[in-house]
Amino acid sequence: MNLLLAIVIGALYSAGFYLILRRSIVKLIIGLSFLSHASNLLVFAAGGLTRGRAPLVPPGSLAPVPPYADPLPQALVLTAIVISFGVTAFALALVNRTYQTTGQEDIDELRRTEC
Amino acid sequence: MLSLLPVLPIVIPLLSGAISLLFWRSLWIQRWIGVGGTGLLLLSTLRLLSEVERTGILSVQIGGWAAPVGITIVADLFSAIMAVLAGIIGFCVAVYSWYGVDERRQSYGYFVFLHVLLMGVCGSFLTGDIFNMYVWFEVMLMASFVLVALGGTPMQMEGAFKYVTLNLVSSALFLAGIGILYGVVGTLNMADLSVKLAQTADPGLVTTLSMFFLIAFGIKAAMFPLFFWLPSSYHTPPPAVSAVFAGLLTKVGVYALIRVFTLIFVQDVVYTHNLILIMSGLTMLCGVLGAAAQFEFRRVLSFHIVSQIGYMTMGLGLNSRLSLTASVFYITHHIIVKTNLFLVSGVIQKMRGTGDLKKLGGLYKTHPSLSVLFLIPAMSLAGLPPLSGFFAKLGLVIAGLRLEQYCIVATALFVSLLTLFSMTKLWAEAFWKPRPDVAEGEDEPRSDDEPMCLTMILPILVLALITLTIGIGAETFFNLADRAAGQLMDPTEYIEAVMRTRS
Numbered sequence: 001m002n003l004l005l006a007i008v009i010g011a012l013y014s015a016g017f018y019l020i021l022r023r024s025i026v027k028l029i030i031g032l033s034f035l036s037h038a039s040n041l042l043v044f045a046a047g048g049l050t051r052g053r054a055p056l057v058p059p060g061s062l063a064p065v066p067p068y069a070d071p072l073p074q075a076l077v078l079t080a081i082v083i084s085f086g087v088t089a090f091a092l093a094l095v096n097r098t099y100q101t102t103g104q105e106d107i108d109e110l111r112r113t114e115c
Numbered sequence: 116m117l118s119l120l121p122v123l124p125i126v127i128p129l130l131s132g133a134i135s136l137l138f139w140r141s142l143w144i145q146r147w148i149g150v151g152g153t154g155l156l157l158l159s160t161l162r163l164l165s166e167v168e169r170t171g172i173l174s175v176q177i178g179g180w181a182a183p184v185g186i187t188i189v190a191d192l193f194s195a196i197m198a199v200l201a202g203i204i205g206f207c208v209a210v211y212s213w214y215g216v217d218e219r220r221q222s223y224g225y226f227v228f229l230h231v232l233l234m235g236v237c238g239s240f241l242t243g244d245i246f247n248m249y250v251w252f253e254v255m256l257m258a259s260f261v262l263v264a265l266g267g268t269p270m271q272m273e274g275a276f277k278y279v280t281l282n283l284v285s286s287a288l289f290l291a292g293i294g295i296l297y298g299v300v301g302t303l304n305m306a307d308l309s310v311k312l313a314q315t316a317d318p319g320l321v322t323t324l325s326m327f328f329l330i331a332f333g334i335k336a337a338m339f340p341l342f343f344w345l346p347s348s349y350h351t352p353p354p355a356v357s358a359v360f361a362g363l364l365t366k367v368g369v370y371a372l373i374r375v376f377t378l379i380f381v382q383d384v385v386y387t388h389n390l391i392l393i394m395s396g397l398t399m400l401c402g403v404l405g406a407a408a409q410f411e412f413r414r415v416l417s418f419h420i421v422s423q424i425g426y427m428t429m430g431l432g433l434n435s436r437l438s439l440t441a442s443v444f445y446i447t448h449h450i451i452v453k454t455n456l457f458l459v460s461g462v463i464q465k466m467r468g469t470g471d472l473k474k475l476g477g478l479y480k481t482h483p484s485l486s487v488l489f490l491i492p493a494m495s496l497a498g499l500p501p502l503s504g505f506f507a508k509l510g511l512v513i514a515g516l517r518l519e520q521y522c523i524v525a526t527a528l529f530v531s532l533l534t535l536f537s538m539t540k541l542w543a544e545a546f547w548k549p550r551p552d553v554a555e556g557e558d559e560p561r562s563d564d565e566p567m568c569l570t571m572i573l574p575i576l577v578l579a580l581i582t583l584t585i586g587i588g589a590e591t592f593f594n595l596a597d598r599a600a601g602q603l604m605d606p607t608e609y610i611e612a613v614m615r616t617r618s
Contacts, residue, residue, distance in 0.1 A: 035287040043294030098272040
């Protein structure tokens with residue numbers, strides 16, 4: 001499972017960076033969301049994977065019985081997903097507006113701020 | 116009430132922002148809340164600083180969950196100083212924005228997002244939890260994204276695009292770093308991280324990990340080689356927005372760098388801090404050389420932000436108490452001065468309708484008082500005595516000489532000279548040379564300058580006076596910075612303040 005996740009994360013990162021380096025604005029946004037997904041999965045995987053052991057406290061005791069899945073990385077990922085959702089929504093609105101005002105879909109043409 | 120003092124700088128902007136939202140249709144009320152809310156923020160941060168200065172590091176465990184489980188809000192001297200600076204800048208810019216930002220932008224929630232931005236900035240300064248810092252960064256970024264794009268001119272959209280993309284990449288790296296850090300250490304509380312990493316079995320892994328944070332914060336702070344987004348986006352929004360960004364946002368990156376590289380990642384100082392030192396030198400050099408090639412007021416200033424960032428991180432790279440003192444002092448000086456310069460550029464832009472140096476000129480003849488108000492921060496930035504910049508640079512140079520890092524000291528002095536050249540270029544082009552005649556094929560320049568209004572000049576005057584005060588009363592400020600650096604170099608007090616269980 002760990003190996004599979006590692007491959008998926010690596011693939012997402014490389015695809016994300018590849019798409020960011022393309023000239024199309026839409027591909028850039030897709031690349032950015034790939035990057036954030038890859039980071040989310042990385043947080044999830046780096047926290048350690050434990051299958052089938054939900055961190056539930058049995059009746060009568062004060063702590064779950066180890067080994068159990070660490071719930072914290074999942075809470076972090078949840079927060080990060082919400083943030084990346086909001087940011088992606090903003091980025092899409094920005095793309096739309098940029099296209100409307102500049103008429104450009106090619107990043108290389110967005111050069112007016114440089115000189 | 117007193118025990119909640121460290122939370123106030125976060126709560127006040129949140130409430131001001133929320134209340135402003137209720138008065139969406141009334142610009143008048145939003146402006147008053149803008150000035151009043153940021154004024155209250157400034158007062159609360161000043162109170163916080165005096166309290167921290169008197170009684171030592173303050174901490175609040177949010178929700179009553181003791182550290183390291185819960186989120187801790189910590190205010191040590193460095194955080195408190197940064198929060199005060201955020202308060203000063205917030206207040207000055209809110210007053211300036213009254214007429215400095217056009218009504219259309221104001222009616223689309225300019226003040227609301229200004230409050231949210233300040234909340235994110237103060238939150239990043241005061242949090243004691245690394246994931247919480249990520250969340251505050253996002254709060255701040257989201258507000259800054261809106262502010263940079265608000266108005267929607269083609270220039271702004273292009274600038275916003277570069278700004279958004281680079282910051283999102285940096286956030287993704289920051290999050291990845293946090294994830295791996297949690298996997299390795301099993302905690303997110305910065306004080307707890309410091310304790311646990313001090314006895315780590317695998318320092319090599321931690322050093323590798325620290326590179327995630329160096330790159331993520333390096334992008335936010337606009338360090339070499341990650342600074343390209345800054346000069347191509349900071350000059351596009353209205354000057355008031357540029358001023359907040361120039362003053363506060365990159366400094367949040369510098370703050371985060373100093374925090375994690377003094378508290379958490381001190382395993383392999385020779386490698387990490389030397390790397391920071393090399394990056395600092397190149398940052399200074401690239402920034403100032405970039406500025407020399409520019410001919411637009413705010414673009415020159417934007418490149419100077421980059422070059423000044425190098426000085427701040429140089430103190431971190433040297434890693435001694437004196438150098439960190441100089442860094443803290445430098446950040447204080449820089450935030451005031453840089454915001455001031457951007458505000459002056461805004462006044463000029465409003466008066467003449469352009470920031471192009473080739474079209475400007477003759478301002479000294481028509482507005483001698485404004486020229487003096489430009490000259491004070493400009494010379495302070497270049498480091499002429501008795502202004503604040505001189506003492507900031509002097510501290511860094513002495514620290515560098517004591518550690519026998521002659522190379523970086525030489526770079527710092529050389530860059531300082533080029534900064535002076537660049538500031539005199541601005542002075543000569545915008546103020547001194549006669550106003551150019553109408554060039555062919557261009558619009559006729561306005562025959563009369565727009566009159567300056569008091570609410571735009573007043574913040575500039577206040578900030579200029581603060582620069583002078585820091586310069587003349589340098590010893591007081593240096594001692595304060597020295598104590599802040601003492602807390603940074605020896606984190607035991609910080610750790611005790613966080614771990615002390617208090618509901």
